[in-house]
Amino acid sequence: MKKLIAVALSTVASIVISASAVNAETFKIGLSNGWVGSEWRTQMIDEAKAAAEKWKEKGVDVEVSVQSANVDVPGQIAHIRNFIAEGVNAIIVNPNSPTAFDPIFAQAKEAGILVIATDAEVSSPDALYVGIDQTAWGAAGAKWLAETLGGKGKVVAINGVAGHPANEMRVAGYKQVFKDYPDIQIVNEVNANWDQAQGQQAMQNILATYPDVNGVVVQDGMAAGAWKSIMDAGKTGQIAATGEIRKDFIDLWVKDKLNSGATVNPPGVMASALNVAVLMLQGKELKEPAKAGQYGNALYLPIPFIDSKNVGDAAKQLEGKPGYYSYTSSLSIETRKLFSSECFHWLRGPSLGPRFPSHRNGRSSMSKLKLSGVSKAYGATLALRRGDLEVLAGEVHVLMGSNGSGKSTLCKIIAGSVRPDAGRILIDNRPVTITGPRSARAQGIGIFYQELSLAAHRSVEENICLAALPTKSRLFVDRALLKQRAARYIRLFEEVAGEGFSADALVGNLRPDQRQLVEIMKALASEAPILIFDEPTSALDRAQVDCFFEILRDLTWQDRGIIFISHRMDEIKAIGDRVTIIRDGETITTLNLAETDAASVIRLMVGRSGDMPASQSSAPAVVEGKDGAAMTVRNLSGRGFRDVSFEVAKGEILGFGGLHGQGQSALLRAIFGASSISSGEVLIGDSRFDASSPRDAIRRGCAYVSGDRGRDGVISGRPIIENVTPIHYLRDRLMIARPSKLRDKVVPALQSMHTKFQSLFHPINSLSGGNQQKVIIARWLIDRPDVLLLDDPTKGIDLSAKADLFALIRQLAAEGLGILLYSSEDAELLGNANRILVFNGGSVSRELTGADRTRYNLYQAAYEAA
Amino acid sequence: MAEITITPRGRAGGMRRLLERYPFLPALAIVVALLLLNGFFSPNSLSYRSLTGLLSTYMALVLLAIAQTYVVYAGDIDLSAGSILSLVNVAIVVLMERWGGGAGAVLLALALGLLLGLACGLLNGIVVAALRLQAIVATFATSIFFTGLALYILPVAGTPAPALFWRTYGGRLLGVPFVFYILAGLVILLLVLSRTRLVTQLLAVGDDQQAAFQSGLPVVPIRIKGYLLCGFFSALAAFCITGDTASGDPLVGGKMTLYSVAAVVLGGSALSGGWGTVVGSLLGALTIGLINSVVFFMGTPSEWQNFVQGLAILVVLMAGVLAGRRARA
Incomplete structure (x- = not known):
């Protein structure tokens, strides 16, 4: 990875122009067209202008002036000279000669102007060619x-x-x-x-x-x-x-x-050139220096090709266009992939490309999807009282609300898996009725399911295309076409998908983050104009998230409407345009994210402003470790981790950081006896402790809470009280218990977490994710453990539940528990852990203490060996 | 990135990949082992003649196991497969008899038999998928219903099938036993079917029905089509049993149902759905047949034969599951 960055940086010098042009987000770009009079050229110019308009909508002022020569080289040179005099930032030329412009391009470069040729290659070393081969x-x-x-x-x-x-x-x-x-x-x-x-x-x-x-x-x-x-x-x-x-x-x-x-030579080549120009003027760098072609300065765009097999699709895409209209593509995802910045920008600091303010006016604020007064009740429980939502074309619309606020119900209504009781749904301003997932798909709605909708025994490519398997003679699966279609989406993530990911791998054999990527690809493959992503990033690591966000931005360029749900504030700020906040089944408001801040969003969301969780910037450290080690781990190795040693003091919160899946969870599970240890030892207090099973570990005073509630915690379908008591039964060796006595122990445990529940005898499934997690934690509070193992405990739970949870964790630490906390959210680690061990490849690569605990150090250590 | 990810994969990679691609390999190994065992106890049992006999005897079970596989793919089960077999068996025998037993009559009866099998499958599909009744109980109920129909058509076992029919099934064509043609035809049919969209969809539904529904697959029609396939193959199985027994018997299939389920599992398919192969089921059915003959060739006293047979099936099941699990883990 380091190598790649070095390559990317080296291109800055050769291509990106001086920094002086970058300070304002206003770019003047001159377009010089070789000749006029063909419909193709007309379309080319129109599309380039449209691309500039799009930048304006996104808050980047791109001014375009067009000059057309008429098959006349000197005339075109004169135009370029005019552009130089005018002081444009970039010149894009559709040249009439491959060689005649070398001198004038050299002059332009001297004047600090970026020169891009399109449609036909030029020999000038001072220009970049963006077009097809x-x-x-x-x-x-x-x-x-x-x-x-x-x-x-x-x-x-x-x-x-x-x-x-x-x-x-x-x-x-x-x-x-x-x-x-x-x-x-x-x-x-x-x-x-x-x-x-x-x-x-x-x-x-x-x-x-x-x-x-x-x-x-x-x-x-x-x-x-x-x-x-x-x-x-x-x-x-x-x-x-x-x-x-x-x-x-x-x-x-x-x-x-x-x-x-x-x-076809897409008429969008000039628009692509313009987009490349703007991105470069903003200081983004090409992934690899453009050195293709006979002149060694070309950046080749993909060439579309169709034959009788897929001509039908092409016909559908061009429906309603005038006869002269050519299939086009500009700033496609592929084009954006030419830039290195997308996956590595965080290494260079926080600023990443254009922030897209969403004050849209007039024609651009086209409504893609509108819900008004949608409601849904399950029996007596009102899951959604009044859901209003309007998603505009070309925006990422964030949906926020604490768990159980009704946002999942709202999404399910849009996706067709839940029928609303009342309310109206409009797509492109036309009222529609969505009768089921198939009908939703047919009306152009694609969804990423939080709980994943993958078939474990099918391959990656089959899963991606499952909803619309390409067929031969409507009966047989067309393997070649299936491969080709799936490859398109796999390619988008190939750099971040990691080891073991391939088109024909079985989904069941993949890591959770890779499975999540497959679900994302599956949603993308629907090619739906409206896409819903319900917590798509919960298992992804940083690079994967960045790559995904870059793709999301591309989708907004295609005027798609995207609904995005996440509990990570930094992600929301990075990708969202507007946010709609739902509380207690009701839409509270819709805000421009650029004009608001995290605190006020959270305040609106939780509806109470007094007891806000300490924000990320506040002093992180909690209690200092008391005397004596709660747990000591020496040279522990096992499946997924090796040679890990640490000591956690009583009252200390020891954080585990690093990229996803670097051995943190595996280590915690091994300590808890849920998987085997091959060498090394664990001590609780002074006595050796090698748990052979979780049962053993629990008896010895270990507690384990996992973010994967479904697998590790919840006893599904059983009452809340039964979900709180199993540990008590085990530790107290209870054989017979009186419900009233149990109740006296269960209720305070639940209340210390502010758990919301109707009665102890309601099934746990009736609770939201955050409240379920509270129930799981409460089961450890009846008989206090000595060591608490937290394995990404806040995965998929809302912000206010998180705040409750961490308040409790700090309190437990203060009472003298040793706490091991693995979290995939850096803010949680930085805000709560006294020390942070950064994991990489199954072992600890760095320990961060005191003032070293910064986001930068955490990232850096996590990526060090990569 | 290579050092970051520690995965349990890679070590047993070759074996594992092989099993992923051909999940029926343990079943194949077991069939070969049983064949060798048979040969050990009685070298004669490996003769061309007795292999042909084995095949023609167990072809019906093979087909029934395949029928069962397609519903198991989707996570369903069909406890009426054997009864469909019985019903089709008596129906075609009676029809052939009534229409005089000529070539035309035989073919017409077979065509109607197929339709009958499909109709039974459709009924099962509607009851299970559309009316959402529990597959195991619903098809148990329809099995009784189908048996009742079979008993109505032919109250007592015994009506002979036309000689033309069973002589063809048991005879030879161009010097090759007819049952080998059936096997060849079956293999081609299975190959073609395995490439259909339907099979992929069935497996996806079996893998996770909710996920398939949310992905926009028409789950109910897909499951119904699974039962249709089951009915179709059950009817084919009925043709084979008719050819082998040369008579109608309204209760002939009853016992075969659970054997078909066992064959599916022996073949490496998951009863929970989403995972399996028809070739495995084919081998699983042969395994059951071979166990029966091993028990026989070993010279087990008759009062112990059931005991040994059951034990052997358990052992084989365990061996197959363990082999598959170890290689896959």
Whole structure:
């Protein structure tokens, strides 16, 4: 990882321009277009302008001025000179010559201007090329053709403007491919100047001269012309020819069942170039220096390709567009992935790219999803009294509320797994009825389930595509297509997914964080315009969260509406635009996150302002350790951890930090006797203690509370009282107990945690997650243990429950318990632990004490060996 | 990142991966071991002739186990599979008899038999998936119902099947026993089925029904289709039993139901659903058949045969489960 960062940093010097341009978030960008008059160019310019508009919506002022030359190199040089004089921050050029601009680009660079060429490559070392690889473009069509023809046949080529760099590269591309197929003979090559009519004419001539031709390589708009001639000659079924992903051609293709394979040079290339420019002007760095292409300065964008298998999808995507409309992609997720910053920005400090203020006005505040007055009751319990929520296109809308406040019910209503009793739901301002998860999907709603909806025995890729398995003849699973689809989403996370993650791994064999990533991929694969993420980050480590957030930002660029639920304030501030707060089943308010702070959000959420938990910045240390060790661990090794030694004093809170899954949980579980120890020893007080089972550990005064309540704590479906008493039964060796006596012990334990419950005999499942956890903790309070092992105890519980929990933990420490606290939330460690052991790869890599306990040190130690 | 993650994987990687890919391998090993054991006690038992006999005798159980597998995939169970077999058995025998036993009559009766099997499967599917009754009790109830129908159609066992039919089943085609063609056809059918979307969906439903529902899968239709497949294969099993016994018997399948469930488990599938293979069930059915013959070839006194048989099934089950668990852990 270090290496990567070094590479990223080295690019700063070579590409990113001087810092003086970065101070204001206003960027002037000059666009120089080589010539006007083709629909493609018009679309290109329109999209670039639209991209600039989007930046404005996100609070980054991007001013664009467009100049169009007319196939005139000197004219274009004059434009660039004007831009330099005007003092723009960046110039984006669609150049008419690969070489003629070298001197003027050098001048621009001297003036501190970022120069990006798009659509056609340039030889200047002072410019960056952002666009597709025209050689690969030519090769893609040829490869399809060669394979379709079975490696032999007679082929003609209809080329664009002879001598134009793009044309020459495409020709080189297909020639390269055909070289590998000796039985394919290129019988003739014609230049039809990228003109549809000329293409049609050329094809007519070809058919007259070479009646036995069975393959055609043809570019862009000429394809439609050529195909018209083929169809007129009645040879539709006999000839395979390339095409282009343009609306009118796709329609023809679908209607007449052409045998074609098509690429497109997306008109969005200039928009992509503009986005790259803005990101660079903001100081973001490319992951790797752009050094592709014949001139070594190219950043290649992905080339879309379709054939008869997926032409249907393309047709659907282009529905309703004008005939000249080309399939486009700009600032796609892939484009953003070119930048290194997304996964490593935290190493360089807190500021990360544009904060998107959400004061939207006029046209941009399009409502994606609106719920008004939605309610739901389960019997007498009102789960949701009045839920109102409006999610705008292109925003991350945070939903906050303590557990049991009704936000999960609200999400379930949107996702269709719960039917509301009353209220209206509007999608894109149209009222809809959602009858079930399938209906929700059909209406464009995708959801990430907190409790995960994965099939453990199926592979990663099957899980990702499960909801819409691609099929052949509607019966058989199309493995190739399934792989291809899943790969798209897997790729997004490949750098952070970690060891053992692959497309064909069984989900059941993955780590919890990896499973969560699969669930995220599954939600993304729905490609739904409205996405709900219900605590998607609870098991993820820092790098994974950052990577995920970068993807979320991309989704907002696509004008999707995203509902985001998390209990981590820092995450909410990092990703959210607006927040809706729900309390006691009622929507309290919706705020712009940029205009509010954590304290006021939490105050609104809990509805009481007096007893706020100490904020993260307050003094962390609690009681100092008293004399004598509560527990000593020497050279302990086992599955998942090795050679760990530490001592926890009575009254001390010892924190375990580090990335997720570095052995913290494994160690705690081993101490508790839930998994085996291979060497080393554990002492409680002065006596050796090697628990062979949790039963043993409990008898010796150990307590263990896990964040995975479902697995480790809750006795599901049983009354609350039965969930509090099992430890008491065990430690007191109780055989027979009178309920009233038990009650006297249970109730104070529950009350010390402020547990909310109706009666001791209600099933524990009727409680919210936070209250369930309180019940689990209460069971350890009846007979005080000596050592408390906390294994990420606050996972998935709300902020006020967390506050109650930590107040209790501090109090227990003050009473002389030794406490081991593993938490995946750094703030909890920093705020509560006297010392922090940072775990890495199963052993302790660093101990933080006193003033060393800073967020920076924690991150740094966690990532040290990575 | 390599040092960060400590996972238990990697050590037994090869074996583990092999088992993940071919979960029926323990079942295969057991079948081979039993074959060898058979050969040890009586070398004659490994002859071409007796293997053919074994196959034609247990083909019905093989098919019934496969039928059971598809519902088990989805986490369901079908206790009426044997009764469907009985019902189809008596129905086709009676029809063939009534229509004169010619080739046309046989084929028509078989077609109707398939439809009958599908209809039974549909009924089970509706009762279990759509009406949401407990599969184990609901199909127990329908099994009684189907047995009742079978008894109505043929109150007493005995009507002979047309010679054309059973001679074909027990005979040879181009010098090869007919049952091998059935086996070949079955393998192709299973291969085709294993690539269908339905099978993946069945497994996903069996893995976690709630998760599948939330993923937007049509859970109820998928489960019904599982029962339809079960009915279909039960009918095929009935054809084999008819070919083997050459007569109708309204109670012939009753005992086979639990054997089919046992075969599924012996084959490495999880009764809780979401995990398994039909090939495993095929091998599981053969295992049961082979245990019966081992008991016989060992010369076990007749009063002890049931005891030994049950014990052997337990031992095999344990061996298979342990082998699978160890390699997977």
